[in-house]
Amino acid sequence: GAVVSQHPSWVICKSGTSVKIECRSLDFQATTMFWYRQFPKQSLMLMATSNEGSKATYEQGVEKDKFLINHASLTLSTLTVTSAHPEDSSFYICSARGGGMNTEAFFGQGTRLTVV
Amino acid sequence: GDSVTQMEGPVTLSEEAFLTINCTYTATGYPSLFWYVQYPGEGLQLLLKATKADDKGSNKGFEATYRKETTSFHLEKGSVQVSDSAVYFCALYTRGATNKLIFGTGTLLAVQP
Numbered sequence: 390g391a392v393v394s395q396h397p398s399w400v401i402c403k404s405g406t407s408v409k410i411e412c413r414s415l416d417f418q419a420t421t422m423f424w425y426r427q428f429p430k431q432s433l434m435l436m437a438t439s440n441e442g443s444k445a446t447y448e449q450g451v452e453k454d455k456f457l458i459n460h461a462s463l464t465l466s467t468l469t470v471t472s473a474h475p476e477d478s479s480f481y482i483c484s485a486r487g488g489g490m491n492t493e494a495f496f497g498q499g500t501r502l503t504v505v
Numbered sequence: 506g507d508s509v510t511q512m513e514g515p516v517t518l519s520e521e522a523f524l525t526i527n528c529t530y531t532a533t534g535y536p537s538l539f540w541y542v543q544y545p546g547e548g549l550q551l552l553l554k555a556t557k558a559d560d561k562g563s564n565k566g567f568e569a570t571y572r573k574e575t576t577s578f579h580l581e582k583g584s585v586q587v588s589d590s591a592v593y594f595c596a597l598y599t600r601g602a603t604n605k606l607i608f609g610t611g612t613l614l615a616v617q618p
Contacts, residue, residue, distance in 0.1 A: 484606075498548040
């Protein structure tokens with residue numbers, strides 16, 4: 390299947406700083422990218438959906454000013470956690486899909502964020 | 506709203522044992538159903554899927570049948586291997602305006618030699 394690369398795999402940052410996570414589709418054009426957050430022993434919760442060149446659509450309860458999503462090209466989306474706090478520590482996973490609604494979504498390996 | 510419930514883990518089995526991981530769902534429409542697998546240190550991969558009632562998805566010896574009457578999509582494998590050790594996620598896909606995957610909590614499978 391297609392490859393989605395997520396970077397970094399893990400990051401530790403200080404409270405109050407910002408962290409950027411990159412998600413790249415390596416061998417296909419991702420018209421839609423999804424960002425998920427996973428808490429320990431819990432489901433993957435969809436945070437936002439972004440289409441290339443458009444503003445991201447955030448799920449209810451997700452602060453768009455805190456979790457900035459940019460999808461400037463067909464192969465790259467970024468998630469920036471601004472003014473990070475310890476409660477933002479989590480596992481963040483991106484997913485990318487090319488083509489229409491019924492095409493398969495491919496997942497990155499995830500990023501473990503720890504805010505100290 | 507739509508949701509997925511799957512059995513909690515970890516599930517620990519010996520090699521060549523029979524595997525069942527239960528998954529049930531709640532959906533207002535007619536969802537597509539999926540099993541994803543996440544091997545250690547890797548991203549999620551689609552394992553199998555079924556798009557309508559009575560469909561059976563299969564891959565790598567794993568099977569799951571879309572049962573509308575019991576709203577279930579249980580994952581089975583007749584003989585597990587150590588290499589099957591991973592976290593398995595059941596998910597549903599809602600068509601239309603929401604157009605997103607909803608995941609279960611994941612079940613860790615550990616297969617011992």
